[in-house]
Amino acid sequence: MSIKLVTYFSASGTTRTVAEHLAKAINADIVELIPALPYTASDLNWTDHASRCVREHENPSIRPEIADMPDISAYDTVFVGYPLWWEQAPNIIRTFLEGQDFSGKTVVTFATSSTSTRGADGAHLHGCCSTETNWKTGKRLTTRDGEAALSQWVKELGL
C-alpha cells in the first residue's frame, strides 16, 4: 500500500474541485500549491499578449514562486494536478517538481481543461525530476468524474 499525496495548482477552482474528489476517493492527503503572487483575472487573460500567463508561457524559464512548499518526504506517490495552459502545465508546476527530490517516488499527473487532453499525461514534465523518479501516465479529469471512477483509475495504475 503506497502512501499518497494529492498536490495541485488551481487558478480558478476547477482543478481544486477535482483534486478534492480524487483525494477523498483514494484516501490521500491533499495540499494546494499556492502561488506567492496569486493570479488575478487579468493575469489569466490569454488574449492579452502582455498578460502574466502569456509572459510565463513565452518564457519557459520563469519559475513562479510557491508560497509554502509542501513536504513530500513521507509519501511514496505524489499526484500533481494542474489546469492545462496551452496544452502544458503552468510553469509553477515546474517550480514544484524541480524544488523537490522525487527519487524513488512515483509521480502521477492529472489535468483539467476546457477540451484538451494533450499535456495531461505529464510527459513534458519528466525532465524536471531526477531519472530515479517513477512516472505513471497521467490523464485529464473532470469535475464530473465520480469517486468510483477515480479510485478505479488509481487502482489500474497499480501503485
Ligand SMILES: Cc1cc2nc3c(=O)[nH]c(=O)nc-3n(C[C@H](O)[C@H](O)[C@H](O)COP(=O)(O)O)c2cc1C
Ligand atoms: C492561460 C490559459 C490557457 C489555457 N489553455 C487551454 C488549452 O490549451 N486547452 C484547453 O482545453 N483549455 C485551456 N484553458 C482552460 C483551462 O485549462 C480550464 O479552464 C481549467 O479547467 C482551469 O482550471 P483551474 O480552474 O483549476 O485553474 C486555458 C486557460 C488559461 C487561463
